[in-house]
Amino acid sequence: MPLQPIQVPEQFSTSDHPSTALRLIELAKERSDAFLKLSQPVIHNYVPCDFDLVNQGLAWIMDNYLLAGNRFCEFGSGLGVAALLASAHGMDSIGIEIEAALVEEACRLASDLELPARFYCGSFVPRNISDIFELSQGIEHVVTDEGDVYEEIGLAPSEFDLFFAFPWPGEYHFFESLFQQCAADGACLLTYQGREGLNLIRKI
Ligand SMILES: C[S@@+](CC[C@H](N)C(=O)[O-])C[C@H]1O[C@@H](n2cnc3c(N)ncnc32)[C@H](O)[C@@H]1O
Numbered sequence: 001m002p003l004q005p006i007q008v009p010e011q012f013s014t015s016d017h018p019s020t021a022l023r024l025i026e027l028a029k030e031r032s033d034a035f036l037k038l039s040q041p042v043i044h045n046y047v048p049c050d051f052d053l054v055n056q057g058l059a060w061i062m063d064n065y066l067l068a069g070n071r072f073c074e075f076g077s078g079l080g081v082a083a084l085l086a087s088a089h090g091m092d093s094i095g096i097e098i099e100a101a102l103v104e105e106a107c108r109l110a111s112d113l114e115l116p117a118r119f120y121c122g123s124f125v126p127r128n129i130s131d132i133f134e135l136s137q138g139i140e141h142v143v144t145d146e147g148d149v150y151e152e153i154g155l156a157p158s159e160f161d162l163f164f165a166f167p168w169p170g171e172y173h174f175f176e177s178l179f180q181q182c183a184a185d186g187a188c189l190l191t192y193q194g195r196e197g198l199n200l201i202r203k204i
Pocket of ligand 1: 078102
């Protein structure tokens with residue numbers, strides 16, 4: 001199945017953002033800074049995305065009715081901010097994170113902001129990926145040998161309409177292949193790519 005790129009604007013015109021999203025961003029920046037400074041042991045794979053940019057991207061996706069449905073999944077959710085933002089924008093949202101300390105922080109943010117996003121501790125990499133050994137070669141920042149959590153979630157990857165991930169440099173192709181293999185036709189993958197901003201593709 002081919003993947004269709006969707007051009008995301010480099011700059012977003014100001015749109016009205018839900019007040020919960022703005023409060024979340026402020027609090028999440030404080031919590032993320034504190035986590036990076038104080039957490040022991042250090043979780044080297046955790047780097048936060050640009051929360052403001054992801055919020056603008058999500059608002060733009062919603063304003064342009066780009067999704068086939070309302071289910072959102074953040075792959076490697078860290079503090080869960082993208083999943084919580086999607087929830088603030090009205091999506092039915094979950095995050096999957098392998099590090100328990102980060103899942104705890106994401107649940108604390110959800111509870112403090114009274115957002116209904118749910119977080120699961122485990123791997124987002126589905127067990128049944130056929131070429132996982134080849135695909136994992138050179139991938140250093142994604143855990144590829146742990147069991148997935150889709151049974152606990154009660155949903156298969158093919159039931160989500162929008163995925164979000166922040167791949168480490170050089171690891172985007174891993175997320176794209178995963179998405180291509182396990183998402184439904186019509187689903188979208190939004191990625192934050194550091195200085196290059198946001199990238200959006202749809203499976204067709
Ligand atoms: C670059 S951070 C991004 C965090 C968050 N998505 C954000 O954008 O702020 C990647 C996260 O993926 C997590 N991770 C790595 N492999 C994973 C896996 N197989 N399943 C779930 N989480 C994973 C890491 O622990 C880390 O928190």
